[in-house]
Amino acid sequence: MSCRQPEQITAADVLAHIDENSLYKVLKFYGEEKNARLLSRGLVESRHMFQRLDTTRGLATLVSSLLDDTTRTDKLGRHAHPATKTFQALRILVNNELNELDYAMRLAQYYLRPQGVLVAISFHSLEDTIVKRHLQGVDMDHTPATIGLGVAKHRTALSTYTKAEIDSITAKAWKQLTKHVVLPSDEEVASNPRARSAKLRPALRL
Structure with a gap:
């Protein structure tokens, strides 16, 4: 999820160290995620229960389980994965887009x-x-x-x-x-x- 440069922070680094309130702001502003509070709390708490989130599949699976929602649609009514906005937010952050x-x-x-x-x-x-x-x-x-x-x-x-x-x-x-x-x-x-x-x-x- 990053246009990788030497020493550049990764999404995995962010998820491993960011505090809940800062993650909430990232998801809310960059991802326009309506469930930003729920997700930020769940993602931070997951550090104590799971291994480091360092794969897209692992993050997507965790977000889906937190939202318990696999029927999201985009603005055009098309199916959208529950983790789409989370990935967008993290990508914008780490790439400084x-x-x-x-x-x-x-x-x-x-x-x-x-x-x-x-x-x-x-x-x-x-x-x-x-x-x-x-x-x-x-x-x-x-x-x-x-x-x-x-x-x-x-x-x-x-x-x-x-x-x-x-x-x-x-x-x-x-x-x-x-x-x-x-x-x-x-x-x-x-x-x-x-x-x-x-x-x-x-x-x-x-």
């Missing part, structure tokens, strides 16, 4: 030439939120409110931004090429089930 995606979007904005096209495909809502934020120009590091707070000590209450500053703050880097996010068709999902949760957003570099 959300920060990597945020960095990738910044690099795309920097390196892509004007009129170049970016096509971003995400597979869950956390990823899509990051992509959408960048394409809409919603970056908390560069919004007028944040900039205003950052330079407040250097300005009086009556001071104003110059035209160049305003243009820099409000300039958009992307033009979205579709009005709405593009979702896979029923035919595509039928031929490629892994596409069922995909969201595609194309944009033009300005």
Whole structure:
């Protein structure tokens, strides 16, 4: 579940050492798991009853037994394994996926030439939120409110931004090429089930 680098923490390491409350937050935020509290408690308690969880099969079996639920469905009504969201949460954590995606979007904005096209495909809502934020120009590091707070000590209450500053703050880097996010068709999902949760957003570099 990791894009392994030397000395990188693994999902097995996380499960062997993380405390219950921290694991709850990981499962709740990264996995969007509604049973995060139940699972975090059960996974931590399992350390005293089982061997170290170091295989995907072992983790999947334990999560299934904790939930006692083998009939989960995804948003499209398709069968989903009870451990799917747990694996998602751990994968996002150990691979630092959300920060990597945020960095990738910044690099795309920097390196892509004007009129170049970016096509971003995400597979869950956390990823899509990051992509959408960048394409809409919603970056908390560069919004007028944040900039205003950052330079407040250097300005009086009556001071104003110059035209160049305003243009820099409000300039958009992307033009979205579709009005709405593009979702896979029923035919595509039928031929490629892994596409069922995909969201595609194309944009033009300005």
